[in-house]
Amino acid sequence: MTEQQGRESEGYDFQAIQDRWLPVWDQLKPFEVSEQETAKPTKYVLDMFPYPSGDLHMGHAEAFCFGDVLARYWRGRGYDVLHPIGWDSFGLPAENAAIKRGVDPREWTYANIAQQKASFRLYAPSFDWSRVLHTSDPEYYKWNQWIFLKMYEKGLAYRKASWVNWDPVDQTVLANEQVLSDGTSERSGAVVVKKKLTQWYFRITDYADRLLDDLDQLEGKWPTKVLNMQRNWIGRSRGAEVEFEIEGRDEKVPVFTTRPDTLHGATFMVVAPDSDLAAELAAGASSDVRMQFQAYLEQTQKQTEIERQNADREKTGVFLDHFAVNPVNGERIPVWASDYVLADYGHGAIMAVPAHDQRDLDFALKFGLAVRVVVDVLDENGVSLPDPASSGVATTGDGTLVNSGELDGLAKDAAIARAVEVLESRGTGRAATTYRLRDWLISRQRYWGTPIPILHAQDGSMQPVPEAALPVVLPSTEGLDLKPKGTSPLGGAEEWSTVIDPATGAELRRDPDTMDTFVDSSWYFFRFLSANDDAQAFDPAAAKKWAPVDQYVGGVEHAILHLLYSRFITKVMHDLGYIDFEEPFMEMLNQGMVLLDGAKMSKSKGNLVEFASELEAHGADALRVTLAFAGPPEDDIDWADVSVQGSAKFLARAWRIADDVETSGAAVGVSFADGDKALRKHTHHLLADAPGLIESYKFNVVVARLMDQVNFTRKTIDSGAGAADPAVRESAEAIAVILSLFAPYAAEDMWAKLGHEATVALVEWPVADPSLLVEDEITMVVQVDGKVRDRLTLSASVTDAEAEAAARASQAVQRSIGDRQVVNVIVRLPKIVSIATKPA
RNA sequence: GCCGGAUUGGCGGAAUUGGCAGACGCGGCGCACUCAAAAUGCGUUGUCGAAAGACGUGAGGGUUCGAGUCCCUCAUCCGGCACCA
Numbered sequence: 001m002t003e004q005q006g007r008e009s010e011g012y013d014f015q016a017i018q019d020r021w022l023p024v025w026d027q028l029k030p031f032e033v034s035e036q037e038t039a040k041p042t043k044y045v046l047d048m049f050p051y052p053s054g055d056l057h058m059g060h061a062e063a064f065c066f067g068d069v070l071a072r073y074w075r076g077r078g079y080d081v082l083h084p085i086g087w088d089s090f091g092l093p094a095e096n097a098a099i100k101r102g103v104d105p106r107e108w109t110y111a112n113i114a115q116q117k118a119s120f121r122l123y124a125p126s127f128d129w130s131r132v133l134h135t136s137d138p139e140y141y142k143w144n145q146w147i148f149l150k151m152y153e154k155g156l157a158y159r160k161a162s163w164v165n166w167d168p169v170d171q172t173v174l175a176n177e178q179v180l181s182d183g184t185s186e187r188s189g190a191v192v193v194k195k196k197l198t199q200w201y202f203r204i205t206d207y208a209d210r211l212l213d214d215l216d217q218l219e220g221k222w223p224t225k226v227l228n229m230q231r232n233w234i235g236r237s238r239g240a241e242v243e244f245e246i247e248g249r250d251e252k253v254p255v256f257t258t259r260p261d262t263l264h265g266a267t268f269m270v271v272a273p274d275s276d277l278a279a280e281l282a283a284g285a286s287s288d289v290r291m292q293f294q295a296y297l298e299q300t301q302k303q304t305e306i307e308r309q310n311a312d313r314e315k316t317g318v319f320l321d322h323f324a325v326n327p328v329n330g331e332r333i334p335v336w337a338s339d340y341v342l343a344d345y346g347h348g349a350i351m352a353v354p355a356h357d358q359r360d361l362d363f364a365l366k367f368g369l370a371v372r373v374v375v376d377v378l379d380e381n382g383v384s385l386p387d388p389a390s391s392g393v394a395t396t397g398d399g400t401l402v403n404s405g406e407l408d409g410l411a412k413d414a415a416i417a418r419a420v421e422v423l424e425s426r427g428t429g430r431a432a433t434t435y436r437l438r439d440w441l442i443s444r445q446r447y448w449g450t451p452i453p454i455l456h457a458q459d460g461s462m463q464p465v466p467e468a469a470l471p472v473v474l475p476s477t478e479g480l481d482l483k484p485k486g487t488s489p490l491g492g493a494e495e496w497s498t499v500i501d502p503a504t505g506a507e508l509r510r511d512p513d514t515m516d517t518f519v520d521s522s523w524y525f526f527r528f529l530s531a532n533d534d535a536q537a538f539d540p541a542a543a544k545k546w547a548p549v550d551q552y553v554g555g556v557e558h559a560i561l562h563l564l565y566s567r568f569i570t571k572v573m574h575d576l577g578y579i580d581f582e583e584p585f586m587e588m589l590n591q592g593m594v595l596l597d598g599a600k601m602s603k604s605k606g607n608l609v610e611f612a613s614e615l616e617a618h619g620a621d622a623l624r625v626t627l628a629f630a631g632p633p634e635d636d637i638d639w640a641d642v643s644v645q646g647s648a649k650f651l652a653r654a655w656r657i658a659d660d661v662e663t664s665g666a667a668v669g670v671s672f673a674d675g676d677k678a679l680r681k682h683t684h685h686l687l688a689d690a691p692g693l694i695e696s697y698k699f700n701v702v703v704a705r706l707m708d709q710v711n712f713t714r715k716t717i718d719s720g721a722g723a724a725d726p727a728v729r730e731s732a733e734a735i736a737v738i739l740s741l742f743a744p745y746a747a748e749d750m751w752a753k754l755g756h757e758a759t760v761a762l763v764e765w766p767v768a769d770p771s772l773l774v775e776d777e778i779t780m781v782v783q784v785d786g787k788v789r790d791r792l793t794l795s796a797s798v799t800d801a802e803a804e805a806a807a808r809a810s811q812a813v814q815r816s817i818g819d820r821q822v823v824n825v826i827v828r829l830p831k832i833v834s835i836a837t838k839p840a
Numbered sequence: 841g842c843c844g845g846a847u848u849g850g851c852g853g854a855a856u857u858g859g860c861a862g863a864c865g866c867g868g869c870g871c872a873c874u875c876a877a878a879a880u881g882c883g884u885u886g887u888c889g890a891a892a893g894a895c896g897u898g899a900g901g902g903u904u905c906g907a908g909u910c911c912c913u914c915a916u917c918c919g920g921c922a923c924c925a
Contacts, residue, residue: 011880181920181921181922223845224844224845225844225845225919225920227844228843228844228845228919228920228921229844229919229920229921231843231920231921232842232843232844232920232921232922233920233921235921235922235924237924237925239925255925256924256925257925258924258925259925270925312923313923315923338923339923340923340925341923341924341925342923342924342925345924345925346924346925349925350925351925352925353925357925358841358923359923359925360925362923363923434924434925435924436921436922436924556919559920560920629852629853629864629865630852630853631852631853632853635852635853637852638851638852640851641851641852641853641866642852642865642866643852643865643866643867645866646865646866647865649880650865652880689856692856698854700852700853700854700864700865701853701854701863701864703864703865704853704854704863704864704865705863705864706864707864707865708863708864711864779860780860781859781860783859783860783905783906785905785906786904786905786906786907787906788860791860823905824905825905826905826906828859828906831859831860832859832860832906834859834905834906835905836905836906
């Protein structure tokens with residue numbers, strides 16, 4: 001007898017079980033799905049694909065555990081399940097690591113991918129390994145370029161010069177979404193500065209309304225938090241555009257306001273100092289004003305985002321020596337420049353209504369500008385709030401319009417509507433909507449990304465690379481300086497950059513920038529449908545069969561960027577006619593984080609739970625059960641609060657039941673009908689409840705129910721029925737099938753011990769027998785004045801009257817009623833009889 | 841400031857959505873097995889109380905025969921947005 005068999009004969013041995021089944025599964029490839037039509041309905045279950053920075057970590061273990069539970073569940077429920085895996089393998093960490101080690105980013109990237117693949121194999125999520133993709137493969141990024149060209153054709157990809165977010169550490173631009181609210185880069189942590197650069201953008205703002213409105217369809221299917229975040233991010237605000245004349249300027253200046261009702265209270269105008277308008281107005285002013293403005297502009301631009309976003313600081317600004325004309329009352333109002341107005345929101349200029357906007361009031365009080373009340377706002381006692389000019393507090397609530405000509409006497413909402421009508425009839429304004437969302441800046445000045453398929457001529461004109469010439473493959477890093485230096489390393493690849501136009505013989509240069517890696521991940525879920533197809537990005541027929549993704553699983557850290565971009569690209573694909581749906585992810589689960597002692601794990605803090613060592617010590621099954629059992633999947637898991645040993649103990653107990661059946665139990669195929677009734681009921685209640693629990697992500701409860709089932713089965717065996725009872729086999733089979741979602745190895749071994757062929761992962765779930773779900777006895781609670789006084793065991797067929805009589809007959813109930821008078825009796829079978837009393 | 845979410849034993853959490861609060865597990869305690877320990881198994885474990893019983897789901901109020909669950913007010917924590925006009 002080998003040493004291993006020796007250990008095994010003592011009982012459950014996770015190592016031996018893993019070693020036994022891994023090769024079998026490798027050979028069976030049970031999770032590969034074909035394109036062929038089958039009669040089965042389909043589910044597409046997807047985890048957010050990993051970035052290959054080193055080996056997998058506990059965060060991956062958690063997310064992929066949950067995704068796999070759902071994928072395996074739907075298979076068990078009779079669906080064809082597409083559950084693919086790939087790698088988000090372009091990006092800065094690879095490039096930075098490569099620079100540090102002096103190697104090609106490819107080496108680092110693909111070595112990490114190989115390691116993660118090996119870890120995944122052991123961890124055993126039920127992936128279809130025939131559809132693997134890596135975004136850094138030319139076979140993949142070719143289609144990034146194809147999407148770019150399609151968007152370029154549609155005018156959805158364009159270049160413009162603008163103030164952009166610049167990361168001085170990574171030496172590249174960032175999208176708005178990649179700048180944290182404290183003004184630092186989400187990647188490098190550096191304080192982001194503003195630079196004026198010509199860059200490529202995707203026109204996501206064209207889709208702002210659809211991206212916002214379609215969130216309603218996802219209500220109840222996506223976490224509320226994510227919907228909320230997306231809505232905040234898009235930030236639609238409705239109001240009006242009002243055109244102001246500026247004296248000495250032909251063109252009118254539009255401003256955006258959400259409060260057109262307060263137009264009569266506009267006593268000055270403010271423009272953003274870094275706007276074109278400010279520069280133009282300053283240029284037309286006295287030299288004194290020009291100098292003041294110049295100094296102010298420089299001061300503004302020196303500020304970091306952090307400083308600028310500090311709302312508490314004193315208002316600053318300069319008078320631009322110009323006057324605007326209020327279109328509703330013809331009043332001359334001064335025009336100022338101040339950094340509290342942003343150049344890239346609305347029109348970069350505002351009408352200031354100091355009485356009813358705190359920012360405008362602060363500015364007016366600082367610079368001695370007029371404050372005029374146009375809305376009479378009352379406090380809770382019906383008394384008018386004090387004049388903001390003296391109180392220093394702007395009144396922003398609802399109220400009655402005053403000092404406002406034709407709007408006088410109207411309430412806020414009516415006044416807004418009327419003001420818009422008046423503006424429209426006079427042609428000086430209209431209803432308008434603005435968004436917080438900006439266009440998506442997609443160019444990056446780095447090497448390890450998708451080359452932008454555009455050629456630049458000497459005269460500055462551009463032409464797209466023809467589709468047939470795709471992919472534009474990244475040049476080798478040989479002789480290329482990848483160090484961040486503010487311009488793209490690709491520009492240094494002379495031979496690669498230079499292209500001769502076959503039509504004209506003219507020398508063209510390739511665009512040197514690469515795409516934001518969020519482009520890669522904004523459509524990878526489509527590529528999985530046709531991962532090996534080199535003729536198209538994806539097959540629309542496959543999309544019809546599998547897409548959209550039925551179940552998406554991933555971290556909430558992608559709640560804005562990745563999900564917003566994916567939704568956008570999906571809508572673009574829809575508009576291009578490739579798909580017939582507009583939302584990519586039907587249901588979403590955001591798993592929490594894995595913490596240690598209440599803190600995020602990190603190598604530098606030394607509080608790390610290593611995935612690899614946990615896997616080695618306890619095995620994949622115990623790890624997965626621990627993660628699933630810890631609590632609701634969306635909550636954080638503190639590794640200090642869980643017990644992997646506890647999970648292993650449970651698995652051993654479950655496994656021993658199958659072991660008992662193997663040695664002394666009922667044979668395969670035995671009729672369960674004669675089995676122990678109580679155990680059978682227990683089993684069928686589990687079978688009946690498990691689907692609803694899984695579908696509502698209550699994995700922890702399902703594991704608890706499995707533990708309960710194991711305990712109950714063990715008690716049944718020990719209390720006389722013995723392992724030979726057919727109900728024990730029935731229970732063991734049900735445990736194996738449901739357990740296979742969480743612990744595929746142990747469940748497979750149980751399944752084999754129960755005399756079945758591999759693999760349990762493809763077994764359809766047994767259906768609960770309704771006749772075993774009905775109780776013939778009920779335990780009814782009797783309450784007197786809301787307090788439980790007795791529990792009665794009654795036949796399930798009792799009538800209300802019988803139940804009431806039984807309740808009144810109870811000694812305990814009579815004692816607690818005492819000499820009080822019964823005023824009301826409520827019977828709710830089969831749960832409760834509630835008796836209300838009052839003093840006699 | 842605006843928006844959203846949370847708060848249940850020593851700990852993680854459960855409660856069929858208004859009907860027995862604390863399932864299941866961790867930890868603790870006791871017992872069995874053992875020379876002993878580990879492992880395993882069995883029992884026990886909300887608080888106060890010897891018991892009967894009383895109290896108990898962040899705080900206060902309300903609706904209801906009945907509230908962890910619904911409504912109002914408040915506190916604390918977490919998340920998003922924020923000089924966004």
